[in-house]
Amino acid sequence: MCGIVGYIGRDQASPVLLEALRKLEYRGYDSGGIAVVEENEKLQVRKIKGRLSNLDLLVSQQPVQGTCGIGHTRWATHGEPSDVNSHPHTDVSGKIAVVHNGIIENHASLREWLEKHHVVFRSQTDSEVIAHLVDFHYNGDLLLAVRETVKRLDGSYAIAVICEDFPGMLVVVRKDSPLVIGRADSYNLIASDVPPLLCHTREVQYLNDLELALLTKDEVTIYNLEGEVQQREIVHIDWDIEAAEKCGYEHFMLKEIFEQPKALHDTLFSRIKDGKIVLNAKIKEALVHCNHLLITGCGTAYHAGMVAKYVIEHFAMVSVEVDIASELRYRTPLCKAGDVCILISQSGETADTIACLRLLKSLGVVTIALTNVVGSTISREADLVMYTQAGPEIAVASTKALTTQLMCLYVIALVMAKKETGALLEQLMLIPSQAQLLLDKQEDIQRFAARQFNKDKVFFMGRLTDYAISLESALKLKEISYTHSESFAAGELKHGPIALVDESTLVVAMCTQPLLFAKMDSNIKEVKARGATALAITFDMVQDFNATADEVFRIPTTEPYFSPMLTVIVSQLYAYYCSVLKGNDPDKPRNLAKSVTVE
Numbered sequence: 001m002c003g004i005v006g007y008i009g010r011d012q013a014s015p016v017l018l019e020a021l022r023k024l025e026y027r028g029y030d031s032g033g034i035a036v037v038e039e040n041e042k043l044q045v046r047k048i049k050g051r052l053s054n055l056d057l058l059v060s061q062q063p064v065q066g067t068c069g070i071g072h073t074r075w076a077t078h079g080e081p082s083d084v085n086s087h088p089h090t091d092v093s094g095k096i097a098v099v100h101n102g103i104i105e106n107h108a109s110l111r112e113w114l115e116k117h118h119v120v121f122r123s124q125t126d127s128e129v130i131a132h133l134v135d136f137h138y139n140g141d142l143l144l145a146v147r148e149t150v151k152r153l154d155g156s157y158a159i160a161v162i163c164e165d166f167p168g169m170l171v172v173v174r175k176d177s178p179l180v181i182g183r184a185d186s187y188n189l190i191a192s193d194v195p196p197l198l199c200h201t202r203e204v205q206y207l208n209d210l211e212l213a214l215l216t217k218d219e220v221t222i223y224n225l226e227g228e229v230q231q232r233e234i235v236h237i238d239w240d241i242e243a244a245e246k247c248g249y250e251h252f253m254l255k256e257i258f259e260q261p262k263a264l265h266d267t268l269f270s271r272i273k274d275g276k277i278v279l280n281a282k283i284k285e286a287l288v289h290c291n292h293l294l295i296t297g298c299g300t301a302y303h304a305g306m307v308a309k310y311v312i313e314h315f316a317m318v319s320v321e322v323d324i325a326s327e328l329r330y331r332t333p334l335c336k337a338g339d340v341c342i343l344i345s346q347s348g349e350t351a352d353t354i355a356c357l358r359l360l361k362s363l364g365v366v367t368i369a370l371t372n373v374v375g376s377t378i379s380r381e382a383d384l385v386m387y388t389q390a391g392p393e394i395a396v397a398s399t400k401a402l403t404t405q406l407m408c409l410y411v412i413a414l415v416m417a418k419k420e421t422g423a424l425l426e427q428l429m430l431i432p433s434q435a436q437l438l439l440d441k442q443e444d445i446q447r448f449a450a451r452q453f454n455k456d457k458v459f460f461m462g463r464l465t466d467y468a469i470s471l472e473s474a475l476k477l478k479e480i481s482y483t484h485s486e487s488f489a490a491g492e493l494k495h496g497p498i499a500l501v502d503e504s505t506l507v508v509a510m511c512t513q514p515l516l517f518a519k520m521d522s523n524i525k526e527v528k529a530r531g532a533t534a535l536a537i538t539f540d541m542v543q544d545f546n547a548t549a550d551e552v553f554r555i556p557t558t559e560p561y562f563s564p565m566l567t568v569i570v571s572q573l574y575a576y577y578c579s580v581l582k583g584n585d586p587d588k589p590r591n592l593a594k595s596v597t598v599e
């Protein structure tokens with residue numbers, strides 16, 4: 001999704017803005033731009049379609065001077081990617097510049113109204129109305145003009161505004177779209193996400209919905225829509241700069257795959273004291289008394305929920321309902337006060353998951369956020385919050401966020417099952433080092449991908465937790481390698497999907513449920529008989545599947561219900577290498593954005 005940045009300080013703004021935009025590239029974009037103001041000078045805008053290298057070149061050919069500015073990477077929603085549709089947008093006189101992330105739902109009626117007031121639009125974007133509205137309400141008070149503008153906007157937005165009359169002032173406002181303020185010595189910054197701020201500061205402030213902030217180089221003042229000053233604590237982010245850099249890896253995705261042993265360790269061991277799981281008392285209280293647990297999220301986060309359903313029902317014997325957030329928010333949820341819902345979101349900013357959170361809260365459901373980002377919307381609005389210790393996840397394809405979400409959900413399952421100590425916990429404590437053992441064998445997966453990356457179709461199949469992780473494996477492969485991949489509950493094969501299987505198909509059989517090995521073996525035989533190539537993924541102690549599958553990849557042996565944290569690493573690596581072998585950039589898959597902050 002679009003990214004916005006802003007800087008106000010003593011140094012030239014443009015290099016800071018361009019560097020910050022590079023740190024937001026991972027969110028996905030198709031054009032970029034900056035606007036800068038300088039004392040007694042005209043506001044200057046540089047914007048261009050395409051990669052940020054185009055913008056770098058443009059700014060080097062036509063430099064801009066000024067110590068206050070805003071920047072934007074655009075991910076087209078209204079209007080094609082083009083220079084004119086790129087942000088920043090300016091008012092007619094060109095003295096006010098605006099960058100916007102989100103969607104202005106009533107932009108058409110606002111545009112019509114502005115056109116009646118003789119405003120001539122330059123772009124097809126929804127965002128341009130904001131610049132003209134700020135100008136319409138501007139009477140020498142920029143903050144007031146932004147406040148009045150916001151009152152007329154429907155939709156979601158993080159907006160930053162500068163004006164050539166006030167070269168020492170940057171105004172921002174947000175609703176349902178992320179925006180973080182970075183506090184540094186004698187300068188301040190804003191960004192859609194934490195990574196661009198990390199090389200400047202780790203002290204940040206978050207705006208609540210419908211709050212504005214006025215930034216100068218020395219001060220940040222937060223206001224509500226009535227113009228009243230709001231007090232806001234400064235939050236310390238303990239992610240370090242290296243965590244948001246590639247550190248010698250070719251891609252963020254590969255680095256993040258390899259960070260999983262540490263991320264899993266940190267996520268689990270921060271919750272163990274004297275050999276026992278210690279969960280936040282309020283979360284434990286809510287979970288152990290719950291008769292019906294609801295779990296929701298989108299994409300990969302939803303798949304974490306799918307795994308958790310099998311695990312919690314198996315160990316804790318509590319019924320669990322899992323639904324995709326974009327479905328749950330529009331159906332009739334049969335929830336009542338006292339029910340508990342876990343909302344899973346790496347970013348904590350996914351629009352559909354936030355909508356579910358608000359809906360469920362209004363029904364009296366106790367909401368527990370499971371997120372990776374301290375201070376994100378979901379973490380601030382949920383009743384209770386549990387953090388994954390994954391560190392920043394930059395690659396669009398989620399890897400370490402998923403495995404750490406799973407680790408948290410296993411911790412929850414053991415607490416709900418009243419097994420905070422004992423054999424299961426001991427098995428769980430081995431998972432981080434087993435993940436490392438598996439990664440040490442990554443070349444086997446790389447070689448397999450080199451042989452198989454050109455398959456027309458790749459189907460993943462499994463039963464129980466292996467089915468849930470098949471869903472995730474197919475998603476990972478399709479999103480970065482653009483291979484047609486699907487997943488099936490293996491027992492469903494005969495009910496339709498097997499019609500698709502032929503010589504051009506690779507079938508990956510997830511086989512970590514010993515009681516169902518014989519069933520999986522039959523499924524492998526069935527697809528082989530139709531000409532498919534079959535890879536079985538199973539435990540290192542298991543000799544089954546040698547005779548049936550074309551290849552067998554073995555993971556360290558663990559409790560079968562814990563296997564998703566290991567099997568998924570195999571499919572992450574497979575997807576990664578297929579993507580690279582096909583010449584794609586796995587960190588920036590086409591059409592995808594890291595944080596889906598609009599519906």
Ligand code: F6R
Pocket residue numbers: 297298299300301302344345346347348349350353396397398399475476479594595596
């Ligand atoms: C897939 C992926 C997406 C996200 C989904 C939810 O690799 O990353 O499917 O999992 O967009 O995002 P969060 O977890 O930030 O709510």
